[in-house]
Amino acid sequence: MKLISEKHKQTLAYPALLMGIVALIVCSLLLLMNNLTAQPIADRQREDLTKLLDQVLPSNAYDNQPLDEKYQITIEGQEFAFYRAKLEDKVSAIVLFTQSAGYSGDISLLVAISADGALSGVRVLSHTETPGLGDKIELAKSDWILDFNGLSLSNPDKTGWAVKKDGGQFDAFTGATITPRAVVKCIYATLGQFQNNKDFFLQTDKAATLP
Incomplete structure (x- = not known):
């Protein structure tokens, strides 16, 4: 049936x-x-x-697993994800995800800032800049991104935080000034955001929240 x-x-x-x-x-x-x-x-x-x-991040700068210390912060309506690196149970550095508008699209950056406000390192995560021109922001294409190591809000001063074409200290790329200009501006802004919210970034309490 x-x-x-x-x-x-x-x-x-x-x-x-x-x-x-x-x-x-x-x-x-x-x-x-x-x-x-x-x-x-x-x-x-x-x-x-x-x-x-x-x-x-230098290996001697932390003794925790930063990837297990992920947090969110909202600054001027924009959300940022970041990790806390700790040494002897104190925050020694933060690693922040941020982005800036480049010549042909967003440039995503990973910015590491030591507790004293100095840049530990910067890397480009993704971008759509012109190959052979704007892509020199990649470490694989040039060492330009390494010029930020050790710098801070006061080193150089505000006028130095620009490409040389604008009176600053950073090299631009021939035919692609917009790209390095965007990266320099983004990193400087990120340092300012760290400084303005330093108390939150450096808290060790996992339940810490912005006031």
Whole structure:
């Protein structure tokens, strides 16, 4: 005896039921694949981020696992994610994600700032700047980004925080001044945000919140 008669197959309910079963199977397969791949992807992302942190933070500057110390801060309506590096249970540095508008799109940066306000290191995470011109902000293409190491809000002074074309101390790229200008401006602004919210950034209480 057939479970579904030909008469029932011809009703409007049957196609809908069949589509529902197919959709359920597809959703189940997608969920299974997501569960199988989610952890390996997360592990790879953590591995890549660890390598970046190793580039901007000296190994003797912290004794915790900064990736386990992730926080959020809202400054002037914009949210920033950052990590706290600690040494002997005191915050020794923070690593902040930020971005700036470049020539052809957003430039995403990873900025490490020591507790004393000096830059520990800066790296470009992603950008869409012109190959051969603006892409010199990448460490793989030039060492320009290393010029920020050790600098702070007062070193150089405000006038120095600009490309040489604008009277500052940072080199620009031939045919691509907008790109380095955007990066310099973004890093200087980030240092200012750190200074203005220093008490929060350097708190060790995981439950700390902005006033």
